[in-house]
Amino acid sequence: MGYAVVLGEALVDLLETGHDGELIYRQAIGGAPLNVAVGVTRLGGDVRYLGSLGNDTLGDRIAAFLRQTGIGTETLTRVGVPTTLAVTTFDGAEPTFQFYGEPPSYALLRPEDVDDAVIAGAGVVYTGSICLMREPFRAAARKAWAVPGPVRVFDPNVRPKLLPDAAAVTALRELVEEFFATADLVKLSSADAEVLWDGATPASAAEHILKVGARTVVVTCGSKGAYVATPEGSSMLPAPSVAAVDATGAGDSVMAALVRRLLADGVPADLEGWRRNVRFALAVAGLVCERPGGAVAMPTTDELVTRWGALV
Structure with a gap:
Protein backbone atom coordinates (compact mmCIF):
# COMPACT_ATOMS: atom_id res chain seq x y z
CA MET A 1 0.00 0.00 0.00
CA GLY A 2 2.94 2.34 -0.44
CA TYR A 3 3.71 4.93 2.21
CA ALA A 4 2.08 6.41 5.30
CA VAL A 5 1.69 10.13 5.94
CA VAL A 6 1.93 11.03 9.63
CA LEU A 7 0.54 14.44 10.69
CA GLY A 8 1.20 15.74 14.17
CA GLU A 9 3.57 17.00 16.80
CA ALA A 10 7.28 16.54 17.19
CA LEU A 11 8.88 17.98 20.31
CA VAL A 12 11.55 17.35 22.93
CA ASP A 13 10.75 15.35 26.05
CA LEU A 14 12.64 16.17 29.25
CA LEU A 15 12.44 12.89 31.14
CA GLU A 16 12.74 13.04 34.92
CA THR A 17 15.29 10.60 36.30
CA GLY A 18 17.84 10.23 39.07
CA TYR A 25 16.02 15.65 33.16
CA ARG A 26 17.23 13.58 30.23
CA GLN A 27 16.53 15.00 26.77
CA ALA A 37 6.43 7.70 12.36
CA VAL A 38 9.61 6.25 13.85
CA GLY A 39 7.85 3.06 14.89
CA VAL A 40 6.46 2.39 11.41
CA THR A 41 9.84 3.10 9.81
CA ARG A 42 11.77 0.81 12.16
CA LEU A 43 9.32 -1.97 11.34
CA GLY A 44 10.14 -1.55 7.65
CA GLY A 45 7.43 0.86 6.53
CA ASP A 46 7.78 3.96 4.37
CA VAL A 47 6.72 7.18 6.15
CA ARG A 48 6.50 10.86 5.27
CA TYR A 49 6.27 13.21 8.24
CA LEU A 50 3.96 16.18 7.79
CA GLY A 51 4.41 18.67 10.61
CA SER A 52 6.13 21.82 11.84
CA LEU A 53 9.41 22.12 13.75
CA GLY A 54 10.89 25.10 15.57
CA ASN A 55 13.69 26.84 13.69
CA ASP A 56 16.21 26.36 16.51
CA THR A 57 18.89 23.91 17.64
CA LEU A 58 16.35 21.46 19.07
CA GLY A 59 14.36 21.61 15.84
CA ASP A 60 17.57 20.90 13.91
CA ARG A 61 18.17 17.84 16.08
CA ILE A 62 14.66 16.52 15.49
CA ALA A 63 14.97 17.06 11.72
CA ALA A 64 18.33 15.26 11.69
CA PHE A 65 16.87 12.40 13.73
CA LEU A 66 13.99 12.02 11.27
CA ARG A 67 16.38 11.89 8.32
CA GLN A 68 18.71 9.45 10.06
CA THR A 69 15.76 7.19 10.87
CA GLY A 70 14.76 7.13 7.20
CA ILE A 71 11.57 9.17 7.50
CA GLY A 72 10.70 11.39 4.56
CA THR A 73 11.08 15.07 5.51
CA GLU A 74 10.20 16.74 2.21
CA THR A 75 6.82 17.57 3.78
CA LEU A 76 8.40 19.13 6.88
CA THR A 77 7.81 22.83 7.69
CA ARG A 78 10.16 24.94 9.83
CA VAL A 79 8.67 27.79 11.88
CA GLY A 80 10.22 30.73 13.73
CA VAL A 81 9.41 29.77 17.31
CA PRO A 82 11.29 27.71 19.94
CA THR A 83 10.72 23.96 19.90
CA THR A 84 8.06 22.83 22.38
CA LEU A 85 9.28 21.02 25.52
CA ALA A 86 7.36 18.29 27.35
CA VAL A 87 8.54 17.79 30.92
CA THR A 88 7.84 14.16 31.74
CA THR A 89 7.45 12.82 35.28
CA PHE A 90 6.67 9.25 36.26
CA ASP A 91 4.46 7.25 38.60
CA GLY A 92 6.22 3.92 38.30
CA ALA A 93 6.62 3.38 34.55
CA GLU A 94 3.62 5.56 33.60
CA PRO A 95 4.48 9.08 32.34
CA THR A 96 2.73 12.40 32.98
CA PHE A 97 3.42 15.35 30.65
CA GLN A 98 3.56 19.12 31.17
CA PHE A 99 4.08 21.20 28.01
CA TYR A 100 6.10 24.41 27.61
CA GLY A 101 6.26 26.81 24.65
CA GLU A 102 3.75 29.34 23.32
CA PRO A 103 2.75 29.21 20.57
CA PRO A 104 3.52 25.49 20.29
CA SER A 105 6.01 24.85 17.51
CA TYR A 106 4.13 21.69 16.58
CA ALA A 107 0.78 23.43 15.90
CA LEU A 108 1.87 25.87 13.19
CA LEU A 109 1.37 23.63 10.16
CA ARG A 110 -1.01 25.46 7.78
CA PRO A 111 -3.53 24.10 5.28
CA GLU A 112 -1.38 25.46 2.44
CA ASP A 113 1.48 23.25 3.73
CA VAL A 114 -0.62 20.15 2.93
CA ASP A 115 -0.07 18.78 -0.59
CA ASP A 116 -3.25 16.97 -1.65
CA ALA A 117 -1.29 14.80 -4.09
CA VAL A 118 0.98 13.52 -1.31
CA ILE A 119 -2.03 12.58 0.81
CA ALA A 120 -3.93 10.99 -2.09
CA GLY A 121 -0.90 8.87 -2.97
CA ALA A 122 -0.55 7.45 0.55
CA GLY A 123 -1.70 4.03 1.67
CA VAL A 124 -2.41 5.32 5.19
CA VAL A 125 -2.87 8.77 6.70
CA TYR A 126 -2.55 9.21 10.46
CA THR A 127 -3.40 12.17 12.64
CA GLY A 128 -4.55 12.94 16.17
CA SER A 129 -3.01 13.97 19.49
CA ILE A 130 -2.58 17.38 21.10
CA CYS A 131 -1.73 19.27 17.91
CA LEU A 132 -5.41 19.08 16.92
CA MET A 133 -6.32 21.32 19.84
CA ARG A 134 -4.71 24.33 18.14
CA GLU A 135 -4.99 26.28 14.91
CA PRO A 136 -3.73 26.38 12.23
CA PHE A 137 -2.82 22.69 12.60
CA ARG A 138 -6.46 21.67 13.08
CA ALA A 139 -7.41 23.21 9.72
CA ALA A 140 -4.43 21.49 8.07
CA ALA A 141 -5.47 18.12 9.51
CA ARG A 142 -9.06 18.58 8.37
CA LYS A 143 -7.81 19.31 4.86
CA ALA A 144 -5.62 16.18 4.80
CA TRP A 145 -8.37 14.02 6.32
CA ALA A 146 -10.81 15.03 3.58
CA VAL A 147 -8.57 13.84 0.72
CA PRO A 148 -9.99 10.55 -0.62
CA GLY A 149 -7.85 7.46 -1.05
CA PRO A 150 -5.77 6.48 2.00
CA VAL A 151 -6.86 4.39 4.97
CA ARG A 152 -7.58 6.89 7.79
CA VAL A 158 -5.67 12.80 25.47
CA ARG A 159 -3.45 14.88 27.77
CA PRO A 160 -5.45 15.86 30.92
CA LYS A 161 -2.97 18.65 31.76
CA LEU A 162 -4.27 20.47 28.68
CA LEU A 163 -7.93 20.13 29.73
CA PRO A 164 -8.54 22.62 32.57
CA ASP A 165 -12.31 22.14 32.92
CA ALA A 166 -15.40 20.24 31.76
CA ALA A 167 -15.92 22.64 28.86
CA ALA A 168 -12.46 21.79 27.51
CA VAL A 169 -13.23 18.07 27.74
CA THR A 170 -16.51 18.60 25.89
CA ALA A 171 -14.79 20.59 23.15
CA LEU A 172 -12.14 17.90 22.71
CA ARG A 173 -14.75 15.14 22.65
CA GLU A 174 -16.69 16.93 19.90
CA LEU A 175 -13.48 17.49 17.94
CA VAL A 176 -12.22 13.91 18.05
CA GLU A 177 -15.66 12.50 17.27
CA GLU A 178 -15.60 14.56 14.07
CA PHE A 179 -12.56 12.51 12.99
CA PHE A 180 -13.92 9.25 14.42
CA ALA A 181 -16.92 9.51 12.10
CA THR A 182 -14.84 8.79 8.98
CA ALA A 183 -11.94 6.82 10.50
CA ASP A 184 -11.05 3.33 9.33
CA LEU A 185 -9.22 2.75 12.64
CA VAL A 186 -9.36 4.57 15.96
CA LYS A 187 -6.73 3.66 18.55
CA LEU A 188 -7.03 5.11 22.04
CA SER A 189 -6.08 4.19 25.60
CA SER A 190 -8.43 3.18 28.39
CA ALA A 191 -7.32 6.38 30.17
CA ASP A 192 -8.37 8.42 27.10
CA ALA A 193 -11.78 6.75 27.20
CA GLU A 194 -12.25 7.55 30.88
CA VAL A 195 -11.52 11.23 30.30
CA LEU A 196 -13.56 11.65 27.13
CA TRP A 197 -16.70 9.84 28.31
CA ASP A 198 -16.71 10.25 32.08
CA GLY A 199 -15.24 6.94 33.24
CA ALA A 200 -16.22 4.86 30.21
CA THR A 201 -14.94 1.29 30.01
CA PRO A 202 -13.01 0.10 26.95
CA ALA A 203 -16.08 -1.83 25.79
CA SER A 204 -18.52 1.05 26.17
CA ALA A 205 -16.11 3.52 24.59
CA GLU A 232 -18.61 -8.01 13.52
CA GLY A 233 -17.71 -8.39 17.22
CA SER A 234 -15.09 -7.67 19.86
CA SER A 235 -12.25 -9.32 21.74
CA MET A 236 -9.90 -8.65 24.66
CA LEU A 237 -6.30 -9.67 23.97
CA PRO A 238 -3.71 -10.07 26.76
CA ALA A 239 -0.40 -8.22 26.75
CA PRO A 240 2.83 -10.21 26.97
CA SER A 241 4.54 -10.27 30.36
CA VAL A 242 7.40 -7.75 30.49
CA ALA A 243 9.64 -6.01 33.03
CA ALA A 244 8.43 -2.49 32.26
CA VAL A 245 10.82 0.39 32.95
CA ASP A 246 9.20 3.16 30.89
CA ALA A 247 5.79 3.10 29.19
CA THR A 248 6.51 6.29 27.22
CA GLY A 249 5.58 5.62 23.62
CA ALA A 250 3.95 2.24 24.29
CA GLY A 251 0.56 3.31 22.94
CA ASP A 252 2.25 5.00 20.00
CA SER A 253 4.08 1.78 19.22
CA VAL A 254 0.75 -0.06 19.09
CA MET A 255 -0.45 2.45 16.52
CA ALA A 256 2.84 2.17 14.61
CA ALA A 257 2.56 -1.62 14.46
CA LEU A 258 -1.05 -1.42 13.28
CA VAL A 259 -0.13 1.12 10.58
CA ARG A 260 2.75 -1.10 9.46
CA ARG A 261 0.38 -4.05 9.08
CA LEU A 262 -2.11 -1.89 7.17
CA LEU A 263 0.65 -0.85 4.76
CA ALA A 264 1.76 -4.45 4.30
CA ASP A 265 -1.59 -6.27 4.13
CA GLY A 266 -4.38 -3.72 3.79
CA VAL A 267 -7.44 -3.51 6.03
CA PRO A 268 -8.23 -6.90 7.64
CA ALA A 269 -11.33 -8.59 6.29
CA ASP A 270 -12.66 -9.72 9.66
CA LEU A 271 -12.24 -9.58 13.43
CA GLU A 272 -9.72 -12.42 13.43
CA GLY A 273 -7.51 -10.43 11.08
CA TRP A 274 -7.62 -7.49 13.47
CA ARG A 275 -6.85 -9.84 16.38
CA ARG A 276 -3.67 -10.97 14.59
CA ASN A 277 -2.63 -7.37 14.03
CA VAL A 278 -3.30 -6.39 17.65
CA ARG A 279 -1.32 -9.38 18.97
CA PHE A 280 1.61 -8.21 16.86
CA ALA A 281 1.16 -4.64 18.13
CA LEU A 282 1.13 -5.75 21.78
CA ALA A 283 4.40 -7.61 21.24
CA ALA A 295 10.98 7.33 19.78
CA VAL A 296 14.37 5.81 20.53
CA ALA A 297 12.69 2.77 22.11
CA MET A 298 10.87 1.75 18.91
CA PRO A 299 12.12 -1.70 17.83
CA THR A 300 13.09 -3.21 14.51
CA THR A 301 11.54 -6.43 13.22
CA ASP A 302 14.79 -8.29 13.96
CA GLU A 303 14.70 -7.08 17.56
CA LEU A 304 11.12 -8.29 17.87
CA VAL A 305 12.01 -11.73 16.57
CA THR A 306 14.99 -11.90 18.95
CA ARG A 307 12.73 -11.02 21.90
CA TRP A 308 9.54 -12.91 21.05
CA GLY A 309 10.40 -15.43 18.33
CA ALA A 310 8.57 -15.57 15.01
CA LEU A 311 5.54 -13.28 15.06
CA VAL A 312 2.33 -13.95 13.14
Missing part, protein backbone atom coordinates in the same frame (compact mmCIF):
# COMPACT_ATOMS: atom_id res chain seq x y z
CA HIS A 19 21.62 10.37 38.77
CA ASP A 20 24.10 10.23 41.67
CA GLY A 21 21.34 11.12 44.10
CA GLU A 22 20.18 14.13 42.08
CA LEU A 23 16.99 14.68 40.10
CA ILE A 24 17.87 15.41 36.46
CA ALA A 28 14.70 12.75 24.29
CA ILE A 29 13.03 13.39 20.94
CA GLY A 30 9.32 12.66 21.15
CA GLY A 31 5.73 13.59 20.43
CA ALA A 32 3.15 10.87 19.84
CA PRO A 33 2.90 11.27 16.04
CA LEU A 34 6.69 11.40 15.70
CA ASN A 35 6.88 8.20 17.77
CA VAL A 36 4.39 6.60 15.38
CA VAL A 153 -6.24 6.15 11.29
CA PHE A 154 -6.72 8.37 14.33
CA ASP A 155 -5.53 8.56 17.95
CA PRO A 156 -6.98 11.21 20.31
CA ASN A 157 -4.01 10.79 22.70
CA ALA A 206 -15.51 1.23 21.61
CA GLU A 207 -19.24 0.68 21.15
CA HIS A 208 -19.81 4.44 21.12
CA ILE A 209 -16.98 5.12 18.66
CA LEU A 210 -18.31 2.47 16.27
CA LYS A 211 -21.74 4.10 16.43
CA VAL A 212 -20.14 7.47 15.62
CA GLY A 213 -18.86 5.90 12.41
CA ALA A 214 -15.39 4.35 12.87
CA ARG A 215 -14.87 0.98 11.19
CA THR A 216 -12.56 -0.51 13.86
CA VAL A 217 -11.56 0.51 17.39
CA VAL A 218 -8.57 -0.64 19.44
CA VAL A 219 -8.42 0.39 23.11
CA THR A 220 -5.08 -0.20 24.82
CA CYS A 221 -5.32 -1.17 28.49
CA GLY A 222 -1.70 -1.05 29.69
CA SER A 223 -0.43 -4.31 31.14
CA LYS A 224 -3.90 -5.86 30.69
CA GLY A 225 -3.59 -5.83 26.90
CA ALA A 226 -5.98 -4.35 24.36
CA TYR A 227 -9.64 -4.48 23.41
CA VAL A 228 -10.49 -4.61 19.71
CA ALA A 229 -13.98 -4.01 18.34
CA THR A 230 -15.51 -4.11 14.86
CA PRO A 231 -19.14 -4.24 13.74
CA VAL A 284 5.91 -4.39 19.85
CA ALA A 285 4.62 -2.38 22.82
CA GLY A 286 5.95 -4.91 25.30
CA LEU A 287 9.46 -4.48 23.97
CA VAL A 288 9.10 -0.68 24.03
CA CYS A 289 8.13 -0.81 27.72
CA GLU A 290 11.39 -2.60 28.51
CA ARG A 291 13.41 0.35 27.17
CA PRO A 292 13.68 3.99 28.31
CA GLY A 293 12.47 6.80 26.09
CA GLY A 294 9.80 7.14 23.38
